[in-house]
Amino acid sequence: MGTKHDRIIQYIQSLPIGNKISVRGIAKQLQVSEGTAYRAIKDAEEKGLVSTIERVGTIRIEQKNHLSAGHLTFRDIIPLIDGEVLGGQNGLDKPLTKFIIGAMTLHAMERYFESQTLIIVGNRSEVHRHSLKHGIAVLITGGFETDLDVIRLANQQELPIISTSYDTFTVASLINQSINEQMIKQEIVTVEQVYTPIESTVSLEPSDTIENFKKKSNETGLSRFPVVTNNRLVGVVTANDLMGRGNNVSIERAMSKNVITVKPHMSLASVSYKMIWEDIEMIPVVADNLQLLGVVSRQDVMKALQNVQQQPQTANTFEHELLKHLVEVNRNDFKNRYDYQFKVQPQMVNHLGTLSYGGLCELIAQVAIIKVKELTGHNNILESLNLNYFTFIQLGNLIDFQVEISNYNRRSAISQVRVYVENILVAQATVGTQMVNKRQKEFN
Numbered sequence: 001m002g003t004k005h006d007r008i009i010q011y012i013q014s015l016p017i018g019n020k021i022s023v024r025g026i027a028k029q030l031q032v033s034e035g036t037a038y039r040a041i042k043d044a045e046e047k048g049l050v051s052t053i054e055r056v057g058t059i060r061i062e063q064k065n066h067l068s069a070g071h072l073t074f075r076d077i078i079p080l081i082d083g084e085v086l087g088g089q090n091g092l093d094k095p096l097t098k099f100i101i102g103a104m105t106l107h108a109m110e111r112y113f114e115s116q117t118l119i120i121v122g123n124r125s126e127v128h129r130h131s132l133k134h135g136i137a138v139l140i141t142g143g144f145e146t147d148l149d150v151i152r153l154a155n156q157q158e159l160p161i162i163s164t165s166y167d168t169f170t171v172a173s174l175i176n177q178s179i180n181e182q183m184i185k186q187e188i189v190t191v192e193q194v195y196t197p198i199e200s201t202v203s204l205e206p207s208d209t210i211e212n213f214k215k216k217s218n219e220t221g222l223s224r225f226p227v228v229t230n231n232r233l234v235g236v237v238t239a240n241d242l243m244g245r246g247n248n249v250s251i252e253r254a255m256s257k258n259v260i261t262v263k264p265h266m267s268l269a270s271v272s273y274k275m276i277w278e279d280i281e282m283i284p285v286v287a288d289n290l291q292l293l294g295v296v297s298r299q300d301v302m303k304a305l306q307n308v309q310q311q312p313q314t315a316n317t318f319e320h321e322l323l324k325h326l327v328e329v330n331r332n333d334f335k336n337r338y339d340y341q342f343k344v345q346p347q348m349v350n351h352l353g354t355l356s357y358g359g360l361c362e363l364i365a366q367v368a369i370i371k372v373k374e375l376t377g378h379n380n381i382l383e384s385l386n387l388n389y390f391t392f393i394q395l396g397n398l399i400d401f402q403v404e405i406s407n408y409n410r411r412s413a414i415s416q417v418r419v420y421v422e423n424i425l426v427a428q429a430t431v432g433t434q435m436v437n438k439r440q441k442e443f444n
Helices: 004-014 023-030 034-046 074-081 106-112 125-133 148-157 168-187 210-220 268-278 298-310 318-324 357-376
Strands: 050-053 057-060 084-087 098-101 117-121 137-140 161-163 224-229 232-238 282-286 292-297 326-328 340-343 379-389 398-408 412-421 424-436
Touching (some): 034 050, 074 161, 074 168, 098 168, 106 125, 117 125, 125 148, 148 161, 224 292, 268 282, 268 379, 292 298, 318 326, 340 357, 357 379, 357 398, 357 412, 357 424
Parallel strands (some): 098 117, 117 137
Antiparallel strands (some): 050 057, 084 161, 379 424, 398 412
């Protein structure tokens, strides 16, 4: 018999789609504690079994096939291409990192054979057979099947052979997009990858005194510590909390109980924003039950983000695609009042053939961010954007951007962005950005 947690997950899976669930209801139904029920429901939410909707509650939903970051398998592509597995089911969970088009002779295609590769080919049994013998999985397009001996070979090699009714170009595009998505996910750094674990974390207990704080601060050079009781986070104490207090005052009386925390799965970008907004140097990393897992510091975040920026990009995001077409205007031409130019690309238009609202917002945000960095020398991130869009911008139009920094300080900046097409004002926006810069604090 499984654990209580497993029983709850199985019970949730058995519920019909759309069924409403609650912590108290599951605890009563399965005779478990409400704490156990709560943790299991949270786990079910991460697995995509339930979804919490504001003012509605937690609802059983259909579990979707999410592609795990950095690991695309043959099984993952089957729903994308409406594929049918003809053989080699035991190999469906093997990783897929590359595909090739089988429009060549058997001898010529061998040079492209590598592990974790899928060959896309039509009704050519000799290619199916040859590929499987060389450890290559097979995708047959056009709705064709294959010979029985090929299916037996696929089962023997534990390599999938899949059939789809789509044409070669369509499936190649779909698979290429999925591989790129996985590469992008690999580049997203999370707290789990950089935080200092509990074993190396310096903490205090509520019964400690300010004298203990000063001693640990002198030993470590830190000015902010988590306060822990029985491995659970109960507060955070900083140098500012101790102002005007004697050395014998307990940490419990000085600490802040309303603590900002993060979870291991959160991205460093979101953590960086919290640190900037709240002006803090360290954030505790906790589990759902507030068990302290470790801490992440501003130095950890800045170092990791800097390393990501220095790494070669394996796949382009929408933002990267935009920036490739954004051109800085020659500043030596004093008659030109514009800062940047952009030609509207096909992927940015809606079904009417005009620039989408989201595409225009992204362009305005990017030119403001670039201008602020140019002026201040600091990286910055979007905080707010207020846009007035006066008229449609067509596919192929050359857009001119005029950016003026109306106000800035060490924490934020306000920019005015005007958008022109053929010297006619078509949109204008007020953009707020937050500075992302490394600052040091000292505790004396």
